[in-house]
Amino acid sequence: MKKFTVGLMLLLSTLAVNASTDAEREAIAKRIAPVGQVYVAGAAPAAATTASGPRSGQQVYQAACFACHGTGALDAPKPGDAAAWEPRIAQGFDVMLKHSIDGFNNMPAMGTCASCSEDEIAAAIRFMTDGA
Numbered sequence: 001m002k003k004f005t006v007g008l009m010l011l012l013s014t015l016a017v018n019a020s021t022d023a024e025r026e027a028i029a030k031r032i033a034p035v036g037q038v039y040v041a042g043a044a045p046a047a048a049t050t051a052s053g054p055r056s057g058q059q060v061y062q063a064a065c066f067a068c069h070g071t072g073a074l075d076a077p078k079p080g081d082a083a084a085w086e087p088r089i090a091q092g093f094d095v096m097l098k099h100s101i102d103g104f105n106n107m108p109a110m111g112t113c114a115s116c117s118e119d120e121i122a123a124a125i126r127f128m129t130d131g132a
């Protein structure tokens with residue numbers, strides 16, 4: 001019985017090795033292919049968005065700022081949190097904009113949005129401070 005089990009396992013492992021032949025590799029390549037296509041398809045609208053003018057403050061916020069400002073990560077002030085925004089607004093919009101462009105403590109330069117224009121950053125700040 002034990003010999004039979006060992007023999008069966010050997011047979012199975014041989015089959016497993018045989019499975020990773022050219023045919024199997026081709027099948028894997030075919031299964032991976034649609035992922036590449038989805039990626040390309042997903043990249044197209046982004047390019048179109050860039051070409052069709054500046055993104056709205058809300059779009060920039062959701063794409064780049066939400067990771068910290070939406071969750072309060074690293075103590076980033078959340079949109080609508082008037083108490084958190086008040087002293088920042090008090091220093092003037094230009095200071096907030098400069099801090100967003102250059103970076104400020106744990107606030108990264110351009111809020112990690114490397115493709116953003118300064119106008120788009122300003123729009124995102126307006127979006128976040130609107131309710132504050």
Ligand code: HEC
Pocket residue numbers: 060061064065066067068069073074075076077088095096097099100104105106107108110111112113116121124125
């Ligand atoms: C990696 C996390 C992170 C991301 C992403 C991020 N922020 Fe911030 N942000 C912070 C933190 C933390 C602070 C608070 C910094 C402080 O006061 O020490 C902050 C502060 C700010 C302030 C207030 C600056 C001031 O002068 O008090 C503005 C405005 C701001 N962020 C805008 C943005 C915008 C716009 C984006 C997206 C384009 C963005 N942030 C993305 C973490 C982030």
